[in-house]
Amino acid sequence: MQMRADDERFETYLKQFYPRTPEELPMVTRGRHARRALALGAWAVAMFLTAALLAANWTAKRSHSPISTENWSALQVGEFHPLTIRAANELLERAPSLKAAMDELVLGSQQEAVPKNQSAFDVLSEENINP
Amino acid sequence: MRVIRPIAMIALLAGFFAGPALSQTASPEPLGENAALRYWSAFAEMQDSAMMSHKIPGLDDPRVKELFDKNRAALDTMQRGTMLPKCDWGIDYQLGANAPVEYVRKALLLGNLNALYVMYLEAHGDTEGAVRALVAGLRFSHDVANDGTLFATEAADQLLMDHLPMIANIVHAGVSPAQRSALQKVLAQLGPAGLDWQGAVKRELGLYQGTDHGLSAQGLAALSQITPLYVDAMSDSSVLPRLQNMIANAPTGLRNFMPNPERVVEAEQSLQNHLAEARGLLQ
Numbered sequence: 001m002q003m004r005a006d007d008e009r010f011e012t013y014l015k016q017f018y019p020r021t022p023e024e025l026p027m028v029t030r031g032r033h034a035r036r037a038l039a040l041g042a043w044a045v046a047m048f049l050t051a052a053l054l055a056a057n058w059t060a061k062r063s064h065s066p067i068s069t070e071n072w073s074a075l076q077v078g079e080f081h082p083l084t085i086r087a088a089n090e091l092l093e094r095a096p097s098l099k100a101a102m103d104e105l106v107l108g109s110q111q112e113a114v115p116k117n118q119s120a121f122d123v124l125s126e127e128n129i130n131p
Numbered sequence: 132m133r134v135i136r137p138i139a140m141i142a143l144l145a146g147f148f149a150g151p152a153l154s155q156t157a158s159p160e161p162l163g164e165n166a167a168l169r170y171w172s173a174f175a176e177m178q179d180s181a182m183m184s185h186k187i188p189g190l191d192d193p194r195v196k197e198l199f200d201k202n203r204a205a206l207d208t209m210q211r212g213t214m215l216p217k218c219d220w221g222i223d224y225q226l227g228a229n230a231p232v233e234y235v236r237k238a239l240l241l242g243n244l245n246a247l248y249v250m251y252l253e254a255h256g257d258t259e260g261a262v263r264a265l266v267a268g269l270r271f272s273h274d275v276a277n278d279g280t281l282f283a284t285e286a287a288d289q290l291l292m293d294h295l296p297m298i299a300n301i302v303h304a305g306v307s308p309a310q311r312s313a314l315q316k317v318l319a320q321l322g323p324a325g326l327d328w329q330g331a332v333k334r335e336l337g338l339y340q341g342t343d344h345g346l347s348a349q350g351l352a353a354l355s356q357i358t359p360l361y362v363d364a365m366s367d368s369s370v371l372p373r374l375q376n377m378i379a380n381a382p383t384g385l386r387n388f389m390p391n392p393e394r395v396v397e398a399e400q401s402l403q404n405h406l407a408e409a410r411g412l413l414q
Binding site: 083086101106 | 227228229230231232233235236239240243280281282285286288289338388390394398
């Protein structure tokens with residue numbers, strides 16, 4: 001008897017509850033879509049730029065020479081002027097013949113490397129002398 | 132539709148940034164397949180090239196052998212480079228006449244060394260090696276002119292003229308059918324003129340239009356008339372007097388740096404004659 005009374009009480013208790021009416025779903029607007037796409041795009045660009053910046057910084061650090069500027073100036077034993085089209089044309093203009101121009105071009109560069117009173121064969125022989 | 136639009140936008144952005152990188156990787160010809168890069172490696176491997184500026188005592192001199200021993204790597208690298216079909220020296224024409232062409236000086240040295248090497252091998256009975264070095268030397272000489280101005284073409288001409296006489300020596304000493312065929316093939320590849328003289332003239336005179344040459348309006352007008360005639364002179368020497376007359380009457384600014392057409396035509400014809408002679412020997 002006691003158990004039936006409990007059941008009835010519980011049933012009464014449960015009857016107080018009613019299902020809630022569902023709320024309206026939030027409206028997804030066009031503007032919200034655009035904002036989301038823009039945010040996504042901005043995020044992608046930001047990620048790309050960060051990656052590019054990191055990569056550039058890493059490359060710059062890697063290419064940084066351990067040689068100091070003082071050492072660098074010491075390494076520059078002589079001024080080197082690379083041949084340009086202008087310099088080459090001036091040489092062609094000045095030289096009596098094409099062959100002479102080409103010879104001057106080749107010999108000119110070598111005369112700086114070898115003293116005039118010393119033959120290249122002597123230079124080569126000296127290289128073979130062991131200390 | 133609403134979802135596709137932002138995706139397309141992102142894809143477009145990604146394509147914009149990644150495009151250049153992808154186009155580089157998808158290039159049909161790898162950058163390493165450029166003969167000019169191999170030639171630069173060969174230049175770096177050259178040793179004691181100063182010796183080339185001195186009289187060689189004789190091909191039997193031990194120091195000559197030593198020179199070739201030291202430069203074997205450079206000569207081999209050059210030979211391998213000649214196997215590649217493309218040679219692009221990457222001349223920076225945006226710099227106008229200040230564009231560096233140091234490679235020409237190095238090429239003259241390496242080419243001269245190779246010509247001497249052909250002589251050395253031939254004198255020591257190594258006909259196979261001599262033919263191989265000669266074929267490579269002819270190809271290399273031709274490559275030196277690639278996309279260059281008149282100066283590079285004249286240097287290439289000089290190198291070809293250093294190599295061509297050796298065909299006679301080798302043929303007289305006796306060559307196998309395969310060696311003869313290799314020489315015939317390389318001469319055929321050079322074409323009847325040997326070098327692209329017309330292209331070189333166009334590039335040379337095209338430089339003068341740049342601001343660094345400071346040509347006046349009259350100078351530029353004269354240049355526009357001289358250029359097609361100069362190009363024609365490379366295939367028809369009969370226009371030479373008219374061209375010379377035009378140059379003589381051009382404004383001083385232009386006249387001062389205009390290459391002597393007589394010298395250029397003479398070099399071109401001399402090379403053609405030597406090529407024809409060499410082809411005749413191999414018939």
